[in-house]
Amino acid sequence: MDLQERLDEIASLGLSRRMRLVTGPQGPRVVLDGRPVLLLCSNNYLGLADHPRVREAAAEASMRWGVGAGASRLVSGTMTVHRRLEESLAAFKGTESALLFGSGYLANLGVVAALAGEGDVVFSDELNHASIIDGCRLARARTAVYRHNDVEHLTWLIEQTGARSGVVVTDGVFSMDGDVAPLAELLDVAHANGLRMVVDEAHGTGCVGPGGRGAVADTGLEGDVDVVVGTLGKALGSYGAFAACNAKTAEYLTNTARSLIFSTALPPPVVAGAVAALELLIEQPRRVEKLQANAGALRDELAREGFDVAGSTTQIVPLIVGDATTAMAICEAAIEGGVFAQAIRPPTVPEGTSRLRLAVMASHTKAELRDAARTIGRAAMTAGFRPATAAPMAAAQQATDEWPAIRAA
Ligand SMILES: Cc1ncc(COP(=O)(O)O)c(C=O)c1O
Structure with missing residues (x-):
């Protein structure tokens, strides 16, 4: 592929990107x-x-634990500060467990691909974030894309594909549209058909629902959704992500989610910053x-x-x-x-x-x-x-x- 030709083509479509x-x-x-x-x-x-308490927590953590985590969490990387944040996030999201990932992109990639194996079908909203789309690509399952927030279309697709196992995955708050998925209806359809449900709360966490606990909590579904993905780099002001789920699912993801297993753990200052941000969110x-x-x-x-x-x-x-x-x-x-x-x-x-x-x-x-x-x-x-x-x-x-x-x- 000629890189300049491709760049020229992108420019001719008015789609060039640059960083400001x-x-x-x-x-x-x-x-x-x-x-x-x-x-x-x-x-x-x-x-x-840039809240003073978040900055201080990150600065202190770098003095106490250093800047890098050294390895994947399964090799040498799980540090006390990681465990502390996971416990706080699980309590915040009302789940048994929470598992940290390097970013929201990595969390969606790892969770979707791990939960959807050969013979499964992933049902994905057409406006889902690119990281979910890439998770579908990485999964060995087939992907069926349903129309945006269209529960009837999802139901029809489940019938058409004859899916007996798999995953329904949706953004909670859609990242480019700001609307909210009909989570209760989607969950009903998913569970009635033996499918797991994954909700990406990247833009719900800290922003919607009681105390900013997200769209899932707002719908009264805490603990019912199989995996809630949340990010730490948006409302929580730091970096990274987590999957909130039950203990069995967390154990399964620890053993199968490739983006968790094969990537270095989050840096301690970033984790400590997120701990402080979560405390502030709960206090205020x-x-x-x-x-x-x-x-x-x-x-x-x-x-x-x-x-x-x-x-x-x-x-x-x-x-x-x-x-x-x-x-x-x-x-x-x-x-x-x-x-x-x-x-x-x-x-x-x-x-x-x-x-x-x-x-x-x-x-x-x-x-x-x-x-x-x-x-x-x-x-x-x-x-x-x-x-x-x-x-x-x-x-x-x-x-x-x-x-x-x-x-x-
Ligand atoms: C809905 C959604 N999910 C996941 C991500 C990825 O999160 P991160 O930026 O932590 O990789 C984003 C980021 O923009 C997002 O909008």
Whole structure:
């Protein structure tokens, strides 16, 4: 493959990516490529990444245990600080056990592939995160992709495939849409058909549900879902991930999840930072309330600007534009106006559904959010996009209808 040719092709589709330079921590305001902006696309939802107690815990841990864990947890890497965080996470999620992974990507890869063996079927929502899709690819099972949040389609696919064992896997809060999966219905269908259920709470943990315990807890399903994956790098302000499940499943994953077995354990400072962040989340539930109130305020302000925020009910608010080049133009114009909300384009989202993905933080003020909505409204005008006349969901629907219902792994 000619790399330059491929890069040129990506550019011609308006899909080139580059990394922007942020000076300072992931606070509500940052300096982006030298320009001060409001940061409206970070997953540091609760502002814990640079909280003094989290910083101190990480700094102390590096003095006490060093920076690296030295090996895979099964070789030499399980340290007391790992065990402590696992116990706290299991208590927080209401499960018997929790098992740390190197990242959310690695957790989904490991969990899905471990639970879905030869002869099984993985049923996966079409808008699931890429790490789940890659977990399906790594699994020896077949994959059946059901329409977004469509329980009827899932039921039909289960009948069509004749699956007797396997997994239903879904994001709890969808990372690019901010809507919530119908977890109770999905779980009913999964368990009625002898399938396990995996819910990725990367964006639910710390953000939705009672005390930020996630969408699963919000639906009253704590302890019922077979595996809940959560991440430590978003609301919990650190890095890494975990699978919360019963003790038997944890033992099984310890023996079979390749991304756990064959990867170095999380660094002690990162783990200690997450311990401190979790303590803060539990001690100060008002952070979650503030986040949810801020999310509601931003959605209202955007509606006032004529934007349709699709089905978002959470801190993730998509402004679906459709065309990738226009989405990028709005993003650049918003940065000029002092607001950074990254444009998200295929393959992260389906063709024809490029968007600005806004992510609210508890540390934003209502005034900042109001001004940001106005800035984005002006940026849309500058880019020639008329929010009120656009039909974002129609574009999204068309794109998803074209997706294959059943994919070979
Ligand atoms: C839904 C979802 N799952 C998993 C991940 C991966 O988590 P991590 O960033 O810890 O690898 C992400 C990250 O963006 C995500 O949005």
